[in-house]
Amino acid sequence: MPVPPALDLSAGSVALTRSLCDLPSVSGDEAVLADAIETVLLRHPHLDVTRDGDAIVARTMLGRAQRVIIAGHIDTVPINDNLPTRVEDVEGDEYLWGRGTVDMKAGVAVALVLAAELDDPPVDVTWIFYDNEEVDAELNGLGRLARNHPDLLAGDFAILGEPSNGGVEGGCNGTMRLELRTSGLRAHSARSWVGENAIHKLGDALTRLAAYEPRTVEVDGLAYREGLNAVTVSGGVAGNVVPDAATLVLNYRFAPDQSAAEAADRVRALFSDYDVVVVDQAEGARPGLDAPLAQAFVAAVGAEAKPKYGWTDVARFSALGIPAVNFGPGDPLKAHADDERVLVSQITDVERALRAWLTTS
Amino acid sequence: MPVPPALDLSAGSVALTRSLCDLPSVSGDEAVLADAIETVLLRHPHLDVTRDGDAIVARTMLGRAQRVIIAGHIDTVPINDNLPTRVEDVEGDEYLWGRGTVDMKAGVAVALVLAAELDDPPVDVTWIFYDNEEVDAELNGLGRLARNHPDLLAGDFAILGEPSNGGVEGGCNGTMRLELRTSGLRAHSARSWVGENAIHKLGDALTRLAAYEPRTVEVDGLAYREGLNAVTVSGGVAGNVVPDAATLVLNYRFAPDQSAAEAADRVRALFSDYDVVVVDQAEGARPGLDAPLAQAFVAAVGAEAKPKYGWTDVARFSALGIPAVNFGPGDPLKAHADDERVLVSQITDVERALRAWLTTS
Numbered sequence: 001m002p003v004p005p006a007l008d009l010s011a012g013s014v015a016l017t018r019s020l021c022d023l024p025s026v027s028g029d030e031a032v033l034a035d036a037i038e039t040v041l042l043r044h045p046h047l048d049v050t051r052d053g054d055a056i057v058a059r060t061m062l063g064r065a066q067r068v069i070i071a072g073h074i075d076t077v078p079i080n081d082n083l084p085t086r087v088e089d090v091e092g093d094e095y096l097w098g099r100g101t102v103d104m105k106a107g108v109a110v111a112l113v114l115a116a117e118l119d120d121p122p123v124d125v126t127w128i129f130y131d132n133e134e135v136d137a138e139l140n141g142l143g144r145l146a147r148n149h150p151d152l153l154a155g156d157f158a159i160l161g162e163p164s165n166g167g168v169e170g171g172c173n174g175t176m177r178l179e180l181r182t183s184g185l186r187a188h189s190a191r192s193w194v195g196e197n198a199i200h201k202l203g204d205a206l207t208r209l210a211a212y213e214p215r216t217v218e219v220d221g222l223a224y225r226e227g228l229n230a231v232t233v234s235g236g237v238a239g240n241v242v243p244d245a246a247t248l249v250l251n252y253r254f255a256p257d258q259s260a261a262e263a264a265d266r267v268r269a270l271f272s273d274y275d276v277v278v279v280d281q282a283e284g285a286r287p288g289l290d291a292p293l294a295q296a297f298v299a300a301v302g303a304e305a306k307p308k309y310g311w312t313d314v315a316r317f318s319a320l321g322i323p324a325v326n327f328g329p330g331d332p333l334k335a336h337a338d339d340e341r342v343l344v345s346q347i348t349d350v351e352r353a354l355r356a357w358l359t360t361s
Numbered sequence: 362m363p364v365p366p367a368l369d370l371s372a373g374s375v376a377l378t379r380s381l382c383d384l385p386s387v388s389g390d391e392a393v394l395a396d397a398i399e400t401v402l403l404r405h406p407h408l409d410v411t412r413d414g415d416a417i418v419a420r421t422m423l424g425r426a427q428r429v430i431i432a433g434h435i436d437t438v439p440i441n442d443n444l445p446t447r448v449e450d451v452e453g454d455e456y457l458w459g460r461g462t463v464d465m466k467a468g469v470a471v472a473l474v475l476a477a478e479l480d481d482p483p484v485d486v487t488w489i490f491y492d493n494e495e496v497d498a499e500l501n502g503l504g505r506l507a508r509n510h511p512d513l514l515a516g517d518f519a520i521l522g523e524p525s526n527g528g529v530e531g532g533c534n535g536t537m538r539l540e541l542r543t544s545g546l547r548a549h550s551a552r553s554w555v556g557e558n559a560i561h562k563l564g565d566a567l568t569r570l571a572a573y574e575p576r577t578v579e580v581d582g583l584a585y586r587e588g589l590n591a592v593t594v595s596g597g598v599a600g601n602v603v604p605d606a607a608t609l610v611l612n613y614r615f616a617p618d619q620s621a622a623e624a625a626d627r628v629r630a631l632f633s634d635y636d637v638v639v640v641d642q643a644e645g646a647r648p649g650l651d652a653p654l655a656q657a658f659v660a661a662v663g664a665e666a667k668p669k670y671g672w673t674d675v676a677r678f679s680a681l682g683i684p685a686v687n688f689g690p691g692d693p694l695k696a697h698a699d700d701e702r703v704l705v706s707q708i709t710d711v712e713r714a715l716r717a718w719l720t721t722s
Contacts, residue, residue, distance in 0.1 A: 191670050193575075197590055200590075200591060202563070206561055209558075227554065231597055231600055234594065234597075235594045236610065237592070238592070239593070242592070253551050253553070309552055310549070333552075
């Protein structure tokens with residue numbers, strides 16, 4: 001069995017971010033990195049370490065009144081010629097460039113450093129490092145933990161280290177895909193008047209979509225901006241045939257003031273004269289910023305809370321009844337980008353803020 | 362070398378239709394049938410027989426003042442469990458059922474019987490039996506003959522035995538395909554407001570198409586009905602991406618009062634705010650019923666002339682300056698159908714009409 005590479009936590013979160021990125025762990029291929037993380041955490045007797053697949057859970061067991069979960073995924077999307085990492089200077093600012101620097105090895109580095117260091121926090125802490133976030137939801141390591149070890153996910157508040165530019169992004173929009181289908185009557189296009197063109201029937205739906213004004217909804221003090229878009233259109237039989245079927249796939253990003261079922265009803269009402277079917281869906285998450293621990297956290301890190309637009313695993317905590325926010329270094333718009341890069345000062349800022357919150361009672 | 366199966370012309374055009382169909386000759390696989398046709402025509406000294414690939418040309422050389430071309434293709438679209446032929450009774454009418462019965466072995470059978478029989482017609486006749494009509498235009502046997510032996514295609518009037526329900530169908534609509542393309546700005550659908558949806562932009566074009574009233578145009582006394590249809594629509598990058606490109610493929614069937622260039626201008630004017638590109642095109646053909654021979658033919662067969670909507674090889678004669686009509690047994694709507702079948706009485710009616718015209722001066 002190969003010896004896993006040793007992680008040097010004493011080098012600090014920036015150097016550790018580079019080590020974590022330069023040890024590639026594209027989804028499905030996280031075992032070596034998980035081994036390294038497990039090994040380094042097992043050295044710290046204040047942590048109770050459990051492994052499930054390539055997910056590692058490390059808990060303090062101090063009998064505190066409250067427990068905070070701090071979680072992050074250790075996988076990345078595929079590398080695209082953007083490893084190994086390098087340091088870049090962009091207009092006087094220092095960046096760490098490379099796959100995973102934003103999404104989300106910098107957040108993982110901060111968590112690892114603090115997990116090892118903080119042996120007497122004022123709340124118990126459950127540190128979670130999990131696999132397979134960037135792929136099919138069925139493979140998601142956090143979801144697997146919730147199924148296999150629901151006790152390990154108990155807590156009063158959760159922080160997900162997803163990139164949020166060092167700010168606090170609460171909750172997330174839900175997302176669903178729907179198929180809008182039209183039907184007609186097939187005919188040879190040389191005698192098109194005996195047929196009925198299903199593609200033409202999409203015109204009205206697309207005009208409605210183009211004119212549609214998505215809602216902006218305030219939930220727990222945060223303004224969530226929705227989006228309703230056609231993401232795919234298809235139809236046609238052959239170059240000389242009036243088509244009898246066409247399909248529009250819609251993606252609705254809906255604010256967490258409504259459930260997926262309510263969101264589907266809203267889309268169906270907009271297209272009541274069409275055949276509309278939900279293909280897949282994921283509930284949104286309310287920001288949960290009314291919870292006392294959440295309010296204390298936002299106050300402590302001194303950042304203004306903002307809504308998260310993209311769907312993240314905070315929705316999994318939300319579904320378990322645990323208020324959850326995103327808080328991590330990196331610009332979410334650079335996640336998955338070929339020029340993925342994180343502002344170095346955001347890594348140290350996030351580390352400092354988390355440490356401050358977890359060392360004052 | 363295998364001996365080609367012998368065709369028995371004395372059995373009459375109905376029995377011969379069955380023999381021709383039961384000897385499959387899907388496009389590209391016409392050699393055996395072409396051999397059989399060549400063999401049987403060579404037995405008749407009043408015919409001058411030339412072969413080019415799997416096309417056979419048989420001409421009378423009587424020095425008449427005028428020459429009529431009577432042509433038909435010997436290939437079919439692929440068989441779909443609809444051979445061998447059988448006789449069917451549908452509500453008291455006798456049909457010949459099976460691939461090729463309509464398109465167009467019945468027309469070929471009539472031509473073969475008359476080519477052998479009529480050794481002293483009042484006009485010279487050029488009988489053409491050609492290959493590869495049902496596939497890519499580049500392979501078309503009539504087109505190849507026009508390139509290799511233009512002299513063999515000289516004539517004053519042409520009759521194509523394509524199914525026309527035993528009536529005379531003059532000329533044909535032209536056809537063209539055009540691509541209408543939209544563009545936008547790609548973005549993650551969770552932040553769709555930073556993007557620009559190319560699919561949504563198709564809405565206006567489709568609404569215009571649905572409302573468009575195709576022209577009906579009288580040309581040389583026949584009313585040509587046009588059609589403008591979307592035949593394919595496509596667009597989309599992924600389920601979570603605002604798409605930056607979408608494409609609509611249009612098929613315009615245009616009356617022969619306008620050239621393909623004029624037809625393209627008409628479509629471009631309708632979509633002047635879109636990017637529209639012609640993908641392929643085929644000119645239409647005026648019916649040419651003002652030609653004296655054409656008028657005499659229509660009068661002789663006693664059928665009312667109608668317009669042909671679908672594109673046929675009459676356009677090739679038209680391009681050579683030869684007035685041409687479609688005249689053959691079979692309902693064009695049954696061409697290529699799985700239940701392809703021809704009314705037996707139409708075969709004998711067409712045979713009788715052609716014989717009458719070609720035996721009276």
